[in-house]
Amino acid sequence: MIRFENVTKMYDPNIVGLEDVNIHIDRGEFCFLVGHSGSGKSTFIRLLLKELEPNEGTITVAGRNLQRMRHSALPYHRRNLGCVFQDFKLLPNKSVADNVAYALRVTGQPARAIRRKVPEILNLVGLGDKMNNLPDELSAGEQQRVSVARAFVNHPSLLVADEPTGNLDPDTSVGIMQLLYRINRTGTTVLMATHDREMVDKMRKRVIALEDGKVIRDEDKGLYR
Amino acid sequence: MNFKFFFNEAVNSLIRNWVMSMAAIVTVLVSMLVLGMGMIMYFNFEHAISDLRNKLEVEVFIKNTASPDQINGLGDEIRAMSEVKEVNFVSKEEALNRLRESLKGHEDVLDALSGNPLPPSYEITLKDPNQINEVATRFFDNPIVDNTPGTHDGVKTGGETSDRVLKVTTYFLIVAVAFVALFTVASVLLISNTTRLSIFARRREVEIMRLVGATNWFIRWPFIMEGVFTGMVGAAAAAILVMFINRFFIVEGVLNKLPFLPLNSEAVPMFWLVLLLIIGGTLVGSVGSGLALRRFLKI
Numbered sequence: 474m475i476r477f478e479n480v481t482k483m484y485d486p487n488i489v490g491l492e493d494v495n496i497h498i499d500r501g502e503f504c505f506l507v508g509h510s511g512s513g514k515s516t517f518i519r520l521l522l523k524e525l526e527p528n529e530g531t532i533t534v535a536g537r538n539l540q541r542m543r544h545s546a547l548p549y550h551r552r553n554l555g556c557v558f559q560d561f562k563l564l565p566n567k568s569v570a571d572n573v574a575y576a577l578r579v580t581g582q583p584a585r586a587i588r589r590k591v592p593e594i595l596n597l598v599g600l601g602d603k604m605n606n607l608p609d610e611l612s613a614g615e616q617q618r619v620s621v622a623r624a625f626v627n628h629p630s631l632l633v634a635d636e637p638t639g640n641l642d643p644d645t646s647v648g649i650m651q652l653l654y655r656i657n658r659t660g661t662t663v664l665m666a667t668h669d670r671e672m673v674d675k676m677r678k679r680v681i682a683l684e685d686g687k688v689i690r691d692e693d694k695g696l697y698r
Numbered sequence: 699m700n701f702k703f704f705f706n707e708a709v710n711s712l713i714r715n716w717v718m719s720m721a722a723i724v725t726v727l728v729s730m731l732v733l734g735m736g737m738i739m740y741f742n743f744e745h746a747i748s749d750l751r752n753k754l755e756v757e758v759f760i761k762n763t764a765s766p767d768q769i770n771g772l773g774d775e776i777r778a779m780s781e782v783k784e785v786n787f788v789s790k791e792e793a794l795n796r797l798r799e800s801l802k803g804h805e806d807v808l809d810a811l812s813g814n815p816l817p818p819s820y821e822i823t824l825k826d827p828n829q830i831n832e833v834a835t836r837f838f839d840n841p842i843v844d845n846t847p848g849t850h851d852g853v854k855t856g857g858e859t860s861d862r863v864l865k866v867t868t869y870f871l872i873v874a875v876a877f878v879a880l881f882t883v884a885s886v887l888l889i890s891n892t893t894r895l896s897i898f899a900r901r902r903e904v905e906i907m908r909l910v911g912a913t914n915w916f917i918r919w920p921f922i923m924e925g926v927f928t929g930m931v932g933a934a935a936a937a938i939l940v941m942f943i944n945r946f947f948i949v950e951g952v953l954n955k956l957p958f959l960p961l962n963s964e965a966v967p968m969f970w971l972v973l974l975l976i977i978g979g980t981l982v983g984s985v986g987s988g989l990a991l992r993r994f995l996k997i
Binding site: 522545548549550551552553556562563564566575576578579580581623 | 700703710714902903905906907908909910911912913914916
């Protein structure tokens with residue numbers, strides 16, 4: 474699903490983003506990406522989204538080589554890749570339903586399909602009764618659920634979450650984790666960058682640890698440590 | 699397509715930034731108003747000038763010493779010219795009568811005259827007013843024409859007047875074009891700035907749109923529509939104002955009260971003028987937002 478081969482990303486001649494990273498994540502895996510701030514987690518995710526270009530190496534996502542991908546194909550790449558962020562990144566002027574619908578609209582789905590799918594996914598994340606609220610009117614945990622709903626509504630083959638529980642209290646975090654776990658069970662590959670030691674230790678999934686841009690550990694059923 | 703969606707996005711954004719939107723709309727309105735009024739003036743002047751030129755005549759004054767045979771000979775000569783449409787002989791008596799007519803109420807000044815000093819003349823109307831000078835020169839050296847020695851003041855054309863009107867109109871047109879250009883540039887810049895602010899206000903939104911896989915055009919369309927609406931609304935308001943002003947101030951206020959002016963309410967092709975304004979405004983709007991998108995929307 475995701476293949477990093479000898480990937481190096483330098484921001485400046487002496488500021489390392491990632492250094493010679495080799496990682497292979499299979500379809501359907503649930504995988505944690507851990508490490509301190511500045512260890513390269515965000516660089517990793519931004520490379521996946523093709524927001525950044527590596528200086529060296531090749532990145533393949535769902536069989537497509539990102540370095541050979543044309544700029545015009547980029548939106549289609551991102552549609553196949555759901556994203557959840559620490560700061561939710563919801564559109565503040567749009568209702569919950571419209572936020573989720575936006576991800577469907579950009580793919581050119583007909584209005585009828587949108588009207589059907591949006592309530593469906595919002596019920597799935599437990600927000601069926603808050604469809605017409607604005608994001609500001611929701612709690613942080615609820616906003617993150619909206620963000621997960623938006624990421625998943627297109628049923629992407631890969632869901633990437635950048636510290637999705639970073640702004641949430643432990644109980645709410647558990648809810649989000651359960652949601653991601655359920656999404657993973659449908660066959661979607663989930664990659665989650667996190668600081669949340671407790672969560673990682675509880676889940677016992679694959680853990681990839683980064684430090685100073687290098688992979689220092691990659692183990693199945695791993696712990697945060 | 700997603701027309702309805704883009705439309706709603708654009709309208710919502712316009713309403714959200716209504717102060718800026720109004721400013722841009724008013725600038726478009728002013729520039730299109732200047733363009734519209736300029737065009738109306740131009741059409742009216744144009745009409746007046748062509749009217750004037752069609753009435754242009756060559757007047758040939760004849761020496762008092764010329765014999766009736768010489769006068770009739772000149773008349774035949776003029777009638778034989780292919781450029782001539784009409785010839786009218788004005789005798790000394792008729793000339794005096796005309797003068798008396800034009801002095802109505804002050805006829806007594808004529809009493810000071812001893813006899814009739816006015817010369818007889820021929821008034822020549824041409825088929826094509828542009829040939830007026832060419833025809834006029836033919837009489838310059840005619841011995842019976844009443845020239846002061848060394849000049850050609852026995853031959854008069856209305857050309858000087860129409861040339862002067864034409865010159866004034868040209869100046870007027872240049873000033874109008876300059877104003878229109880100025881206001882158009884101002885509108886483009888203002889719309890461009892409005893779009894820029896709109897992009898800036900929504901840069902987070904744009905980032906999110908990109909992340910969920912919106913294509914560049916999907917992101918651009920609402921912004922472009924915003925500019926186009928601004929232009930269209932401004933231009934439509936200007937068109938309504940121009941029609942109103944033309945109807946109530948120019949046609950009713952000036953033409954109908956001063957019927958002797960060689961102006962005409964039919965002189966302005968209103969439909970085309972309105973179309974021109976609306977197309978102009980729309981163009982200004984799309985160019986303005988397009989400029990801002992190129993410079994500020996990095997996708």
